Amino acid sequence: MNFFKIPTPCYVLENDKLKKNLEILDFVQQQTGAKILLALKGYAFWRSFELVREYLKGCCASGIYEAMLAFEEFGSREIDKDICVFSPAYKASEIEQLLPIATHIIFNSFSQWQKFKAKIELKNKQLQSLGLSEIQVGLRVNPLYSEVYPPIYNPCIPGSRLGIVPSEFSKGVQEFGLDGIDGLHFHTHCEQNSDVLERTLEHFQKHFEPYFSQMKQMKWLNFGGGHHITRSDYDVAKLITIIKDFRSKHHNIDVFLEPGEAVGWQSGFLLGEVIDIVYNEISIAILDVSASAHMPDCLEMPYRPNIKKISQTNEGEVIEDDRGASGGKYAYRLGGPTCLAGDVIGDYSFDTPLKVGDRILFEDMMHYTIVKNNTFNGVPLPSLGVISNGKFELLKSFEYSDYKNRN
Numbered sequence: 178m179n180f181f182k183i184p185t186p187c188y189v190l191e192n193d194k195l196k197k198n199l200e201i202l203d204f205v206q207q208q209t210g211a212k213i214l215l216a217l218k219g220y221a222f223w224r225s226f227e228l229v230r231e232y233l234k235g236c237c238a239s240g241i242y243e244a245m246l247a248f249e250e251f252g253s254r255e256i257d258k259d260i261c262v263f264s265p266a267y268k269a270s271e272i273e274q275l276l277p278i279a280t281h282i283i284f285n286s287f288s289q290w291q292k293f294k295a296k297i298e299l300k301n302k303q304l305q306s307l308g309l310s311e312i313q314v315g316l317r318v319n320p321l322y323s324e325v326y327p328p329i330y331n332p333c334i335p336g337s338r339l340g341i342v343p344s345e346f347s348k349g350v351q352e353f354g355l356d357g358i359d360g361l362h363f364h365t366h367c368e369q370n371s372d373v374l375e376r377t378l379e380h381f382q383k384h385f386e387p388y389f390s391q392m393k394q395m396k397w398l399n400f401g402g403g404h405h406i407t408r409s410d411y412d413v414a415k416l417i418t419i420i421k422d423f424r425s426k427h428h429n430i431d432v433f434l435e436p437g438e439a440v441g442w443q444s445g446f447l448l449g450e451v452i453d454i455v456y457n458e459i460s461i462a463i464l465d466v467s468a469s470a471h472m473p474d475c476l477e478m479p480y481r482p483n484i485k486k487i488s489q490t491n492e493g494e495v496i497e498d499d500r501g502a503s504g505g506k507y508a509y510r511l512g513g514p515t516c517l518a519g520d521v522i523g524d525y526s527f528d529t530p531l532k533v534g535d536r537i538l539f540e541d542m543m544h545y546t547i548v549k550n551n552t553f554n555g556v557p558l559p560s561l562g563v564i565s566n567g568k569f570e571l572l573k574s575f576e577y578s579d580y581k582n583r584n
């Protein structure tokens with residue numbers, strides 16, 4: 178691979194790695210009968226959907242734009258794909274647009290369900306007359322249990338607006354019943370292993386199992402996203418046991434999982450270039466990639482990505498890993514091209530000096546990056562590319578108009 182032939186900055190998908198993730202996810206589907214949806218929130222790189230579509234059952238959308246993308250690029254009920262939409266609150270105009278597209282609409286409150294119930298029932302009559310599958314309706318619940326840290330990613334913190342808490346659920350059932358509800362949904366995980374799902378299910382069952390008998394027509398349960406299924410230490414066997422047990426105890430009900438991160442996990446990189454090196458107590462390399470514009474989770478989560486330094490020499494390319502804890506002789510702070518003082522990716526070190534023109538490869542940069550990109554400070558958006566069969570292909574580059582049109 179000649180990294181100097183790739184324009185920077187550029188996100189590069191490695192097709193073989195994506196495929197490996199999809200094979201693991203499909204194995205779970207095959208073993209359990211569960212349906213796995215791609216959560217577009219974390220990974221909306223639709224230029225790869227031809228491959229993703231071969232393995233996954235559909236998409237999880239957080240609103241109208243994601244649902245439209247799923248419909249256009251992934252597939253819909255006409256080809257037996259699911260588009261499962263959840264939003265903390267829908268506007269009437271959004272429901273209108275979702276009716277022809279969504280296969281599942283999940284509400285965050287009884288009031289929203291009641292508000293749009295008649296509209297959905299009317300649409301379902303039409304779908305029925307066309308011989309198409311009807312829109313299924315679900316409620317998102319809050320099982321009051323999540324092990325997610327930090328709190329900004331925890332949907333079960335006190336005062337959380339995400340999901341109906343048990344006491345409100347009980348009130349809602351008394352007032353409106355559950356007739357017309359096809360399934361329940363919870364999303365309480367983030368980068369977690371299957372033991373967390375096991376503990377979470379106990380809480381979910383404690384609070385919501387009493388209602389199962391009232392939901393005679395209950396067709397599915399959606400265990401949300403945040404299952405880190407493709408990470409090397411994830412206990413896939415345990416996940417399979419949990420889902421199989423749950424299904425067998427509940428009339429073989431359908432189970433959905435909707436991972437985003439696990440689909441794009443370690444499936445590609447962001448390539449940047451060293452533009453200058455300055456000194457202020459430490460050597461600081463200024464790159465054409467930005468933490469705040471291109472890798473926001475480095476600041477929000479926060480976390481430190483793994484990197485490689487790529488230098489061009491007379492012999493070709495020399496690739497050197499960051500020495501991390503072992504401490505290379507040459508240390509640098511890597512920063513972005515914006516005016517934000519905190520636009521810093523982290524401190525790194527190597528056995529050989531960094532030079533202007535060197536490339537820096539940031540690993541695992543396909544999820545929660547492209548979807549979060551912004552043009553703060555007018556920094557250019559990274560291009561998009563793919564490596565398949567050892568060959569790089571540039572898929573999309575951005576220009577000034579992409580910046581201008583947003584302002």
Ligand SMILES: *Cc1c(COP(=O)(O)O)cnc(C)c1O
Binds near residue numbers: 263401438
């Ligand atoms: C964020 C989110 C997902 C995907 O979560 P990952 O951590 O990317 O797996 C799935 N469902 C809902 C409702 C979400 O909010």
